[in-house]
Amino acid sequence: MENGWATFGADLHLELRGPKLRTGLMDALREAIRSGRLEAGVRLPSSRSLAADLGVARNTVADAYAELVAEGWLTARQGSGTRVARRAAPRPAAGPGTRPAPARPVTSRPTYDLKPGVPDLASFPRAEWLKASRRALTAAPHEAFGYGDPRGRIELRTVLAEYLARARGVYARPERIVVCSGFVHGLMLMAQVLRAGSSATPSGPGGKAREVAVESYGLSVHRDVLTGAGLRLRPLPFDGLGTRTEELGGMADVGAVLMTAAHQFPLGGALPPDRRAAVIDWARASGGLVLEDDYDGEFRYDRQPVGALQGLDPERVVYMGTSSKSLAPGLRLAWMVLPESLVDEVAAAKGTVDWMSSALEQLTFAEFLASGAYDRHVRAMRLRYRRRRDELVAAVAAHSPDTRVSGIAAGLHAVLRLRPGTEPDVLRSAAWHGLAVLGLDRFRHPDVPRTLDGLVVGYATPPDSGWAGALRALCRVLP
Template sequence: MTESWATFGADLHLDLSAGRGLRAGLTEALREAARSGRLAPGTRLPSSRSLAVDLGIARNTVAEAYGELVAEGWLTARHGSGTRVAERAVPRRPARAARVRPPARRGPAYSFVPGSPDLGGFPRTAWSAAARKALAAAPNDAFGYAVDARGRIELREALAGYLARARGVDADPDRIVLCAGFAHGLTLLARTLRARRVREVAVEGWSLDVHRDLLTGAGLRTRPLWLDGAGARTEDLTAASGAVLLTPAHQFPTGVALTPGRRAAAVDWARTTGGLILEDDYDGEFRYDRQPVGALQGLDPDRVVYLGTASKSLAPGLRTGWMVVPAGLVDEVLAAKGHTDWMSGAPDQLTLAEFIRSGAYDRHVRSMRLRYRRRRDALVEALAPRTAVTVSGIAAGLHAVLDLPAGTERPLIQAAAWHDLALEGLSRFRHPDSAMPARDALVLGYGTPSESAWSGALAALEATLP
């Protein structure tokens, strides 16, 4: 069999100088590579036949160049060992200008900043088992370019069954569109709304500024709704708002659930005006002291877009989210998505589908629900002696709201930094146009610390509070 450079197992870049003979050019190129250290001492070179085939020159030309360099001491040739670069001191390359690197930034040792689960709780073993099974059964087309912009049918079918069973969602696989997390889904919906000539989206008076910025970045105004103990005041919705973004199961960040009357008011508004409800069910699986609050989407699947992700139940690093879209809106959402395949890779989609079908997802959620409930109870117990503060929004989710005496929110956040603790204030989430009165409070993400850091984070919080 003819030997070729392709079978040698290494690549060798040689620049044969133009205008010189082939042998002289090859000899000089090899000499310079050895002299500069680009070919390290001891490196085995390809056989003369392999290199000749690769360069498209005669084998004798390579053999003569090798021989000359052996004679000069640049190479060695021994029977059974091949031709190698001779052992010699390699000159240092000219020193480059020193690169000035900024000092490494060290974050606080502990954090109660909301928005993250305990990343150490990711079910690595169960996920690996699901991945092995999913990959073994994966069709070949799973490793090609995506054909269906909605995502893999295997995951859409698994999600349809799970969401109907666990969250009361009216889900059909054909109406599920996979995306790369909530922000991506909201971006697609914002484009869809703009294409429909919607100009304003109502949002909750306390809400994530990142989500509001995505809407305004798409050219949409945001109008804040008043929030109280019954959730967003949906009876204040008007025809001017073509859509409303809600967190009805567990309002972020206040933690209240939207009452049945206000749920009905939102759906009535959507039916009457042709508006659209965007439902962010970001942590619906985690509840403790109450019956599960079903998805608002179940009241009217034709007027509600249901959005969920694996970010809180598993990990945000999976970059996996989903939208259950009204039938008449699917094509418009896919048009907004365009040809960009922004979603998790097909292997991860297949793995999550297997994870759900096998029951591992339910087991993981139950396990983490117990872990977070224990943390919540420990937090409430630790704060109980402090009569100046009150805890609320703790019936579900991964965070609690700690109401403070007036004027103490910012000083406490600054004091926490001295205890190597990161905290987030409620004021950070207030819509700038909201007429609601100011409220000093902390939003404590008790899901954020790792198991090993939990006791230290709780101690730092106790040391911070008066």
């Protein structure tokens, strides 16, 4: 058929040189593989397709393929076609008078990942989520697929209010909740409101908050969000009991404080009752706001539940939660429970329409919560993570008895305290052994003196098949 070549298989650009077609074809294929243009595993066109494309006899291509298979450049398997072999391509020879190129470090994914902050993604409840999605989609009103309320779907805010009151001790009503696409998104909105000036934060000229207090150790991305909005940061000192919130009284320009009270990240402790009371007393006396990051609030193992700070004063605390640790960060679902005076300002900062959070994901999560599937999932993961934590503690005790493990009563990570000055060497050893793990110094505020050495070990991420190997790799690098 005329122009039938246009319908044959995949395209492959080759330039044949020399009078002999088979030799030219083989040379062109070798060069394409040697240079990396054709990578290992790439499927080549069939002999018929390539012959039609190049305008040569099919036997010419078939013979060239067969010889390159014999040489090891290609592989051929029934039903799989002809592919580039997985072999190391020789380095091109250096020309006369040229120096060998310096060796470049090989970058690859680590063999084991023990970085904190990520749950067990393999345990995402796909079947239950799919059921919830079908029910939500069937029941969704037509208007749910429009632009929507910037605060989020009322179905989700209603169910969230019930759940947070029951499980976290949060005083919540649907009209006080704003759904966002992650904790960082919520923090960006709050930073915008604080910098612009709010009736809820009278600190500073014109009601603007000029400074925000933060914990000595925390995520740099959160600090960057606040400073990016034009706010100055003041780190709060800490001791063996946690953040010293009583120091807030001496910070005159501070209009808000960001805290992980239920499970401090990364050090791991819960804020003691007297210090919880101190931060609320400061907020009431100064008119400041507490930005509460309820980090790992659902996962506790050896202690009674620690309720949210927000329950102590709903008008002075902004409660911020997320599904990133309990389900998966890829859902991009988070929420803020706001003081009544802040709802309109935060909604205005978010925009006139809800363009950040998928209506279908919100409706599915609402159904997932209402059906009890979320509670069941959290309880199952709590048992799973506790077993992982116990195995981690036992392995460290057996192989490195001088290493103290802390911050393990809740959450998805543990802190392994190291001797002063040893953290950099341990991290280099971990990288050498293919182990991804973070040091405490990564989370230290730049203005805080370095007094702690340690590893922040996330025990949720590795799959079951890799967990034992990850523990062995960790124990090998411990002093």
